Amino acid sequence: MHQEAAIREPLILGEKTYGQITEDVMQPVVGKANRSWWIAFGISAVMALWGIGCILYLLGTGVGTWGLNKTVGWAWDITNFVWWVGIGHAGTLISAVLLLFRQKWRMAINRSAEAMTIFAVMMAAVWPGIHMGRIWLAYFVFPLPNQFGSLWVNFNSPLLWDVFAISTYFSVSLVFWYIGLIPDFATIRDKVTQTVPKKVYSLLSFGWTGNAKAWNRFEEISLVLAGLATPLVFSVHSIVSMDFATSVIPGWHTTIFPPYFVSGAVFSGFAMVQTLLIIMRKVMHLENYITIKHIEYMNIVIIVTGSIVGVAYLTELFISWYSGVEYESYAFLNRATGPYWWSYWAMMTCNVISPQVFWFKKLRTNIMFTFFMSIIVNIGMWFERFVIIVTSLHRDYLPSSWTMFHPTYVDIGCFIGTIGIFFVLFLLFARFFPVLPLNELKTILKSSGEQYKKNSEDATQH
Amino acid sequence: MEFVFSKRAKILFSVLMIIGVIAMIVGFMNDHSNHHGRFWANILTNGFFFFAISLGGLFFLALQYATEASYMVVLKRIIESITQYIFVGATVLIIFFIAASAHWNHIYHWMDNAVYHEYVMESTIGTDHPEYVDEMVEGAIDNEHYDKIIDGKSAYLNLPFFWIRTLLYLGVWCFFAYFFRKRSLMEDEIGGTKIHLKNMGYAAIFLVFFAFTSSTAAWDWIMSIDTHWFSTLFGWYVFSGIWVSFMIFLVLFTIWLRGRGFVPFVNDSHIHDIGKWMFAISFLWTYLWFSQFMLIWYSDIPEEVTYYVQRITEYKGLFFGIFFTNFVFPMVILMSRDAKRTIGYLIFVGVVIFFGHWLDVYMMIFPGGVGGELHIGFMEIGMFLGFLGLFLYTVFNSLSKAPILVKNHPFLEESKHLHI
Numbered sequence: 001m002h003q004e005a006a007i008r009e010p011l012i013l014g015e016k017t018y019g020q021i022t023e024d025v026m027q028p029v030v031g032k033a034n035r036s037w038w039i040a041f042g043i044s045a046v047m048a049l050w051g052i053g054c055i056l057y058l059l060g061t062g063v064g065t066w067g068l069n070k071t072v073g074w075a076w077d078i079t080n081f082v083w084w085v086g087i088g089h090a091g092t093l094i095s096a097v098l099l100l101f102r103q104k105w106r107m108a109i110n111r112s113a114e115a116m117t118i119f120a121v122m123m124a125a126v127w128p129g130i131h132m133g134r135i136w137l138a139y140f141v142f143p144l145p146n147q148f149g150s151l152w153v154n155f156n157s158p159l160l161w162d163v164f165a166i167s168t169y170f171s172v173s174l175v176f177w178y179i180g181l182i183p184d185f186a187t188i189r190d191k192v193t194q195t196v197p198k199k200v201y202s203l204l205s206f207g208w209t210g211n212a213k214a215w216n217r218f219e220e221i222s223l224v225l226a227g228l229a230t231p232l233v234f235s236v237h238s239i240v241s242m243d244f245a246t247s248v249i250p251g252w253h254t255t256i257f258p259p260y261f262v263s264g265a266v267f268s269g270f271a272m273v274q275t276l277l278i279i280m281r282k283v284m285h286l287e288n289y290i291t292i293k294h295i296e297y298m299n300i301v302i303i304v305t306g307s308i309v310g311v312a313y314l315t316e317l318f319i320s321w322y323s324g325v326e327y328e329s330y331a332f333l334n335r336a337t338g339p340y341w342w343s344y345w346a347m348m349t350c351n352v353i354s355p356q357v358f359w360f361k362k363l364r365t366n367i368m369f370t371f372f373m374s375i376i377v378n379i380g381m382w383f384e385r386f387v388i389i390v391t392s393l394h395r396d397y398l399p400s401s402w403t404m405f406h407p408t409y410v411d412i413g414c415f416i417g418t419i420g421i422f423f424v425l426f427l428l429f430a431r432f433f434p435v436l437p438l439n440e441l442k443t444i445l446k447s448s449g450e451q452y453k454k455n456s457e458d459a460t461q462h
Numbered sequence: 463m464e465f466v467f468s469k470r471a472k473i474l475f476s477v478l479m480i481i482g483v484i485a486m487i488v489g490f491m492n493d494h495s496n497h498h499g500r501f502w503a504n505i506l507t508n509g510f511f512f513f514a515i516s517l518g519g520l521f522f523l524a525l526q527y528a529t530e531a532s533y534m535v536v537l538k539r540i541i542e543s544i545t546q547y548i549f550v551g552a553t554v555l556i557i558f559f560i561a562a563s564a565h566w567n568h569i570y571h572w573m574d575n576a577v578y579h580e581y582v583m584e585s586t587i588g589t590d591h592p593e594y595v596d597e598m599v600e601g602a603i604d605n606e607h608y609d610k611i612i613d614g615k616s617a618y619l620n621l622p623f624f625w626i627r628t629l630l631y632l633g634v635w636c637f638f639a640y641f642f643r644k645r646s647l648m649e650d651e652i653g654g655t656k657i658h659l660k661n662m663g664y665a666a667i668f669l670v671f672f673a674f675t676s677s678t679a680a681w682d683w684i685m686s687i688d689t690h691w692f693s694t695l696f697g698w699y700v701f702s703g704i705w706v707s708f709m710i711f712l713v714l715f716t717i718w719l720r721g722r723g724f725v726p727f728v729n730d731s732h733i734h735d736i737g738k739w740m741f742a743i744s745f746l747w748t749y750l751w752f753s754q755f756m757l758i759w760y761s762d763i764p765e766e767v768t769y770y771v772q773r774i775t776e777y778k779g780l781f782f783g784i785f786f787t788n789f790v791f792p793m794v795i796l797m798s799r800d801a802k803r804t805i806g807y808l809i810f811v812g813v814v815i816f817f818g819h820w821l822d823v824y825m826m827i828f829p830g831g832v833g834g835e836l837h838i839g840f841m842e843i844g845m846f847l848g849f850l851g852l853f854l855y856t857v858f859n860s861l862s863k864a865p866i867l868v869k870n871h872p873f874l875e876e877s878k879h880l881h882i
Contacts, residue, residue, distance in 0.1 A: 004876060005872050234749060238753065245757050253757070255694050258695075307670070319694045322692055324611045
């Protein structure tokens, strides 16, 4: 059997048995939603409806209802797009990369992180879609045969690579997530008694029997999908970064963009996972599974990726000077001291400086503080994309066309709307899906469960 | 158990070093490039490449501590012995930088005083030490060597600051190599978990320092050879090369030790794991190579693209060959689980990409440092072998100085029972 060193901290607290794990995870599915769930759902639904209203208005009237102008042709729209794609990185990183690294703590968080990923990527896809204005022509982004006239996708464009990269990522993440869900759906199917839920979960579980062969295939496919998903975690945000970096716009064209975007994406994704899970563990009483240790590990990922992003910021800043290229130097000078200085310093403070407090164990194991920091990082990463996009564009090569960007209420409404839709989806997930991979968790109970660890220690001492 | 540095191995490595010395002497005499540029470029290429392996080892060791990883504990002494070359490697680099600063070579264009001054006294042109001036004074004319771009970088690229940085990097890195080794030996004696838990903190400190200095060192020592050129990704690209070179060496060295029966506690799962690392970091290297190349090639901005224009026009086959070798071999051959557990495949791929990554360093240094056509002759091969001998001698010697398996490491049992 697998040996675990005594100094490793337990990952499942309390005196849990296999049966209890099932019960704990089933609780929200079979029980009734409590008041806080309904309040959260209500607020999210209102935000979502407002956003949908704004989006319909935008589509009916035109992209002119946003605050874009001829100098700043991309602003909140693409900022939001990149922000959401970035958030959508944590789930697959946790489920795929951490699986390859044999990190057992991923089991408590991977299900909800993957759900979050899928919803975040869906929200990201909204932005290029509605940015087209004529969304009913969205199929033009696919390389369709030429019956539509002389239009053909431009294979040289990173925007097209994005279409492929994100749709691949989305498909693989969805399949990965769903396959993980199958055994857990089957457990729920076997436990629920009402007819309709039983039928639904029975359908969802694809007739899972749970025999040895099925588990064997389950583990094999998980490994294969992890292997496929890992390069995708890198490729998606690399290609998003190429939307900018292949251009010749100072501030956009810099070679560090691909890895730095990936790191930033993981950073923001983990922050969003913290935001969601800290609430979820409280509301759904999952403190024994999503422990302080889990939160601490995630905070360590946040500080590492945040610092990588910090090194990248400083590298860009330094090389812009070192390059001796006037435009390049100006772009960065303008970021830090120009009219958008506040957004640059908001980004620097939220992403680089403030996560450094996680060096203190006291703070990275403090739940309220972690929650607060996760919001700060989410804000900071939004500003990062805003800084890259708007401050690089608003002062171009022609000073007579220098301008500022002012968001309209439609800009704001669409953004708030995607947040609303995202939370609606996540709340529904938390209500009807097994939020912890209960069957996988059972595999680590005996090696990493608190009372089992204690028992084996006692046994070795006597 | 002890590792015995056999007499045969000692003789073999000494012979390699002698070949290296002969290659250096013969090469230096026959090198008619500018200020023996080819000779010195060889010193830098080998000096950096082998230094990088030990630095990569130090990084990997710190990474193991900081991430609470257990699977590599049985290999810890092997990794440590690789890090102990860092002192020799740092000495070689310092000798090279002294030579560069003393103008024995012109690898670094920016070290030439002439490029910083707009004017020169006409009467002193043609003498050994022309007198340069920054203002138009009587008797001065335009300095044809003046380089506005390099002059703009002089706040960073100047000898005093360069030396401060270099000594800082080397000093701190060497200190950590010494420090981790010392604590590791101490843990053997004392035991307990205190040393290990503290190591996690020290490793984090090292990693933060390394995160900055691995990039700046790459700019200072390598990127500044092509003084005009710049790329924000360069530091990370060099870092991935450092890391993968170390992983390759670790795979080959561990397999050799296992074949000789020195490390019976290393099982197939350990070999599989380091094989995975070699595979994965080859992908990282490829990813960064491609990101840097593709973005510069795509945008085609003159001040950036020159770097690749020179490499593609003068070294086309080698330039793309390195990329494909270092990418395709590990990708195709090591993709399957079985391959990563098969010694033959690992050795084959490891040896091929070991040279591949040496050539990658070559490709970063020679085009800017020497230029012109491809130089790979007796001098390159001989000096490579010489440095290889020096490196192996140091590593073997260090490994023989302590028990080959650590004692009292809290994760030792976990590591011994690794089964994947």
